[in-house]
Amino acid sequence: NAGVTQTPKFRILKIGQSMTLQCAQDMNHNYMYWYRQDPGMGLKLIYYSVGAGITDKGEVPNGYNVSRSTTEDFPLRLELAAPSQTSVYFCASSRGYEQYFGPGTRLTVT
């Protein structure tokens, strides 16, 4: 199993551009999550999903959108990128109590 995969690894965006961060898992997990981590800080939950077609907001959802059309994929959309969205983004999945994290996407908005 590849586990949780994320693409791209790195990206630089200009202010106002849009992009989609991709996340996929091959463990048939119902639950998927997006977190962001700012320098020196812990992770903050952006959005999560309890299954295909069902998503909900986390702690810091503003400026982001998600969709979950399949069990495997959970893309995160950034519209009108802002410097405040410069961060490392982690995707995760779980079936039970243990959450499995991807390697992260490092995003810089300038």
Next chain:
Amino acid sequence: DAKTTQPTSMDCAEGRAANLPCNHSTISGNEYVYWYRQIHSQGPQYIIHGLKNNETNEMASLIITEDRKSSTLILPHATLRDTAVYYCIVRVSLQGAQKLVFGQGTRLTINP
């Protein structure tokens, strides 16, 4: 979910036991204590969790005080690869969406 308090940083000699404390004085009876760690810039990794009994797995041991207001994660024989940020998290349920709330954690440095 109850808040947790951890020391900002700790050091430990390679081969010794690393003991990482966590205070969660407002924990409720149905809240679990979880530990995750983050090595360098990688995604966090689950270590262990418990409710009120002490727990042990291949990675670590978790000691929860009888009043459940604090806990200690023990890495019995620390290696250089255990250098990481360790997060203590308290949340209600083992079931359903695990909406984890990460604090700033403890930066553990294992010294040769």
